[in-house]
Amino acid sequence: MKIQHGTIFARHHFPHLPMVVKIDVIKKIQARQKRAFSSQRNIDLYADEVVSEALKAATFIEKEFPFVDSKKGVDKERIQGMGELNHIVLMQDEELKKLSQKVVNHNIKLIGSIKFDNNAEDEDGDDGYAYINALFDAYKLMRTNVIYYHIVAPLTGRKRLSTNDLEVAIKKMICDDWILKQFLSLRRYYIEYAQVALGRVGNGKHQSKMISDISYKNWTESQRKAMAFVESMCVVNEDTGEEYDLKEVIKRTTANPKNRHTEMMVKSRGFQELATSKGYTALFFTWTLPSKYHRNSDKWDGSSIKKGARRLMKLWQLVRASLAKVKLDYFGFRVSEPHKDGCCHAHYFLFCHPENKALLIEIMEFYAVQEDREELGCDITPRFTVTESDPEKGGATAYIAKYIAKNITGKFLPETDSELNAFKARAWSSTHRIKQFQSFGSVSVSLWRTVRRAKRSDVVFNPECLEMFDHADKHRWAKFCETSKKALLVIEKSVNRYGETLRKVVGFSWLCKTILTTEGNFKLVKKSELTNADEALKSSGATSWSTENNCNQSQPDAAKSENDNQSCRFTKLLRPNFLLGVTDAEYACELFNDFEWI
Structure with missing residues (x-):
């Protein structure tokens, strides 16, 4: 790829830029050429300016993704027969599948290099240590291999490892489906990081708010494919033969944004009612990261959006630990949303006793402003603000409603582009794997949803259980929190193909009595196969689930x-x-x- 414009400076540096940066430079120059009365001299000067800015962005991109650095040599001995990860391979599905298989094959070859020491005995005289040592040696070799390809190995960051943990990790790293999934995640991260570094995300001219145009289009396309799949499938009860349209099933769950919006509003109003009954006050905090996390700042150090979000979560963990030490009672919401440049910031809606208000504000402020404190001077409002609820303006629910709407559906907001911005907020959350909403200090929302799925006839055996059910059924969150203390979730455990233990909520218990809300064996079947449903259920490779224990039975x-x-x-x-x-x-x-x- 060559550049046809610019002075010697642009033509000298352009070939050394990463491919993703070259593509952006060429797009900008082509856009300038389309302008009326653009002279060759002006285009050359503009090309120099664009390449100069691209060099700055390339520094950050190459640091985050060394495999795109064209100036850096590759380990030819390592990639011989395995394949190299680069921009072109990362952008093509078929090439990624081939590379995934090669990575798996090499991991299997590494297993063959393990020396099994049958003389390593544990305290009981068994050769269990030999097995564990072999597992650990295999894991270390395979971890080094996948890290070379910028894949985060399973168990990274874990301090304590069990035999089962190592078995699961190894099974994943010899599964080409798992490796491919990690590559696709890397691609998504690579594209958006590059777009942010190149200045394509922001509120300025030729910028896209919150998330780049490329990532937003990729997200909308994935949503379209997901909907096409949903519309082509149905759910069949293997026990009764009943059929349910998968699209209609999803409409009834919180996977439907409208239902999610409604549930969040019910919880926010319930929190307000619960706070009123306890005599608590409501505080609204806005917590923003230092300048080095913001791409639109001259102090940006290349930090990714995900890194900023993790930093916020780490500080919030410290806040919660401090609040636990002083035994300060509180509950509320956290909402994570993007700035115009994509950087994450958080809103906290917390309810506490008026006597504890000053202490809560002091602890929150301490952790919010301690990093790079000198850049704030005497004014901390760019980083941290707090507002107390005003009942005359609608109370806590009025404050929360805006942030719920703008991050889910965009409904009921005055802005003309509110729905588009809500879609972009969801795309941002999905792209960076950032949880938008979290509640704390209250009953599990899973218990709320499970109780609502129960039948009234299942709970009439106990007046208190019936009362709890009625509160859940009639959307009374505050009363549900007060009456559900005796209810416990019933969990069914199963094992997936990697050996991981999966937990599925199948009902709830009340005073030793179990109420199942999920019964039967179900299978996803294509609608086109429904005419031969019996044969399809027997031969289909579609995923099934049940309330039965699917763990492996004892061997002969x-x-x-x-x-x-x-x-x-x-x-x-x-x-x-x-x-x-x-x-x-x-x-x-x-x-x-x-x-x-x-």
Whole structure:
């Protein structure tokens, strides 16, 4: 890719820019060429200016994603036969699939290099240590390999690891579907970070608010594909044969933005009623990050939007720890939303006793302004503000309603572009994996939703349980919080293909009596297959779920005795699908004697 405009400066530096930056530079120059009366001299000067700005952005992009640095050499010995990660590969689905398979194959080859020490015995004289040591050695080698490809390895940041944790992590890193998913996540992050660094996100000319045009279009396309899938599927009860349109099912859940908006408003009003009954006051905090996290600031240090969001969450953890130490009672909401340049900031709606108001403000302010305190001077309002609820202006709910609406549906707001901005806020949240809303200090919303799914006939056995049900059924959040203290969620555990324990809410219990709200076995089936529903249910590979325990049953004695040998456990865990026909003894013999993978 070459540039046809600019002076020697632009033509010299352009070839060394990352591909994503080159594309942006060319787009800007082409846009300038379309202007009326644009002379060659003006275009050349503009090209120099654009390349000069691109060099600054490239520094941050290359630091965050070293694989795009064209000036940096590649490890030819490492990538030989494996493939290299670069801009072109990252942008193409088929190339990513090939690279994912190569990464998996190399991870399997690393397993073959592990030396299994059968002499490593634990305190009981078993060879369990040998198995654990082999697992850990395999995990370390595979972790190093995936980190080279800018994939965050499972268990990163964990201080304590169990045998099951290592087994799960290894299974993920030898699964091409999991590796591909990480690459797709990397692509999403790479695109948006580059657009932010290039100044494509903001409130200025040729900028897009909150999220770049590219990422927003990608998000809307993923939403379109998801809706097309939903419209093509139905849910079938395997026990009764009943069929439900998946689209209609989703409309009834909080996956529907309208229902989510309604639920948040019910909770906010319930919090206000609960605070009134306790004599609490409402405080509204706005918490903004220092200048170094904002792309529109000259002090921006290349920090990503996700890094800023994590910093906010870390500081909030410190606040909650401090509040717990002084035993300050509070409850409320947190809303995370983007500035115009995409940087995350948070609004906290907290209810506390008037006597604790000053202490709560002091603790919040301390953590909000301590980082880069010198840049604030005497005025801390750019970073931290607090307002007390005014009942004459509608109370706490009136304050909260605006932030709920602007981040979910955009309804009931005076701005003409409120709905578009709400969509962009949701796209921003999805792209950066940032949770928009969180409540604390109250009953779990999962319990609320579960009780609302129950039938009245299931709860009439106890007057108190019936009262709780009526409050949930009639959207009385405050009363529900007061009457649900005896209710507990009923959790069903299962295991996925990686060996991870999954937790599914199937009902709730009241005084040792269990009320199931999710019963039966269900399967997703394409509507086009409904004419042969029985055959489809038997042969379809669609995902099914049930309230039954799907954990693996105990193995026969012969298989159980075979599993007593730790090396067999290791080979069974790590053996790829294409070697399923090989016996354990044959595979173990090859695996632990430098088996050469083709």
